Amino acid sequence: MNKTVDEALCALDHLCDMIDCRQEELEEYFHPESDEKLAADLISVKKRLTELDEVVVEPLTDYLYDEESYGCIIAADVLGEIGSPVAIPALIDAIETDADYLCETASDALLKIGAPAVQPLIDRISDRLDNPEIGEYRHKIDIVYTLGTLSEIRDPRSFGFMVELLDRFEGGEDHLLNLSYLCTCFYDQHNPEIIPRLRAIAEKYKDVSRTPTNISVEAEDTIMRLGVYQVIGSEDWEIYGCCRICENYDRGEGVCLVSGNHEPRGNFCFECRPNDAFDCGTCSLDGCNIFDIPSVDIDLKYRRDGEELVDRFRIMTDYHQDSGFIGIENNLIEFNFTFCTVDDLIELKEFLKGEGDCFSGGVRVFDHAADRFDPVVAKDVVGLIRQGDYVAAVYKGHEFEVELILDSAAISTLIPVIDTQRFLLLCGSYQMLAGFYAIQEAVSKLGGLMDSPASEEETPESECDHEFELLKTHKKYTVHKCVKCGETKKEFG
Structure with missing residues (x-):
């Protein structure tokens, strides 16, 4: 067995040398998958290591500490596939580094390991908060990846600890950034019990100035997304929906899993089982517009x-x-x-x-x-x-x-x-999209004001003497919009 492990690790070292050499030749990050031969070798080496299972876990954890080599990415990926709790401490170390690709791969590995990683993550976060340490680049090691990873493991221990963190972060201005991020993390727990608490936080920080981030907005956004989650789980939906939000759609391949046919992401069909809300602000380029759903x-x-x-x-x-x-x-x-x-x-x-x-x-x-x-x-x-x-x-x-x-x-x-x-x-999709359009319009107006010369004397606001122009024509009615204030009206006939 030792010989088999040595041969597999030797193949890993050889592959890493080739990838690292290519990386040194380039100024930007190199993706081995972009090279046909390296991609094939990568699949082969990963398969070989994964099949060795527990016996290769300890040697692979050593690779996680060499951030300069692509071997750390391969090791983290394989450790996630093996799923051994033995790798958890080293993977948590990896997500605290400044190497983004390693952080993401190590985080994915911990998510695959799942429940056994919960308590070690809680312990590490608590330790970082109680005993802050300075990292390699002379800044305090933060808890972004550890907290984000913990939040994605749905477990009563994760949720309970995150609630405790709310109490801690609300206690002082030193943790406002952490509080803002924590509010976003609660969505991944999919537990609506937190909604009243988030609503109180949103109200508390609504008018607070001098905060480094908008805590109220983050809390409100999570409340909205948790509400959507409740809607999706409330019944077995089968709607006339957009592929972008359908769980029966393979986004990577662009294939409908019901028909087996290739479909554009903005396609509408009757067999959509939604796993998200419509978000035309995101997918409008694909032709999705809930105000103009195809007939x-x-x-x-x-x-x-x-x-x-x-x-x-x-x-x-x-x-x-x-x-x-x-x-x-x-x-x-x-x-x-x-x-x-x-x-x-x-x-x-x-x-x-x-x-x-x-x-x-x-x-x-x-x-x-x-x-x-x-x-x-x-x-x-x-x-x-x-x-x-x-x-x-x-x-x-x-x-x-x-x-x-x-x-x-x-x-x-x-x-x-x-x-x-x-x-x-x-x-609340219509309201969200209307709000999105209102923000766009406000930004556009602000840009126009900034580009126009400042007036010498401010004039008091007066009631708008509307000048309506045609915005939309339908067979049954027309919609007009005031060019001055943006108010709209619908006329039938």
Whole structure:
């Protein structure tokens, strides 16, 4: 066995020499995976070492202390695959170095080892706080990687210790940076019990000046993300979602794991099981925009003035200023089912599935032939009606009558669209994106003010005499935006 270990370590040394030589020739970091031969050798050496299991753990820990050689990265990676608790102290030493790639690889290794690493990480963090040490570059060794690694191991001991750290960090100004970082770390524990405490911290530091970082913002962000986690875990979601947030999507390969096909990250599909909230501020370059989700085509039967027809309809959604609608339209007619709250959407879903007695939400009809909403008077009938095995969207007006048949296939298509809007409202996605746009607009305005010459005399603020310009056109309405103050308004008809 000793001979086998020696041969494997000899192969590791030879590979490290080749990688280190290439690194010396370059001014920037060299990735061995970019070289076909080195990449193949790297896979072979790692496999060989991993198969040796526990017997190679102790020799590999020595490599972690040579930060100048790529061998430390290989050793950390292999130790993570082996998963032996014997390597924990050396891996914790590695994540306290100033070598970023080593820190990240050693942290990943500790996460793979999991629960056995919790107490040693707690002990190391406590020791660094109680007995600060100066590192190689004459600065105090911080706890960023150790705390970050601990927070990603979901364990009652991790959570309990992190709560204790909140008490410690809130106690003085020396720990404000640590407090800010700790607030972000709580998301990885996925424990909503911390939300009231984080909310109190956010309120406490909301108006505090002279802080090196915005603690309140970090706490609020974690509260929001924990809320999203609760939403995702609240039911078995299957929404009309974006690949970027779908757990059935391989981001590295760009492949949908349901169909096996290559799909762009911004693609929308009905089989999305979300593991995150929509974040159009991040993925807008992929075409994702929750204010303009692609329509869904479906063939539907309908009757207009007694004539039975079949046509291609589009299911689309829209949301603006705290209200939205789900619309079904062709070139002649459109039904809109309006909603303001999650309860409105639940009622619509339950009625369509036959689990509810009625849908009390708003239903609007748009006549594309006349390019206007047909005015509804007292004698008119508009709404959803159950008729045996299907649901009909019915309008009986003074100018025309129409009945849109929603059979089981149509309802099965509508449900994920409805659930998508529920998901967006529960996650607060519309509000987050609106806030993102507001910040962008404020920054743009500030940039314009800084570029413009300063006025000699400040004028008092007065009520805006709006100058609206067209922002968005829809078949049913237009949205206008004031060029002076940014206020928007929607006009129907």
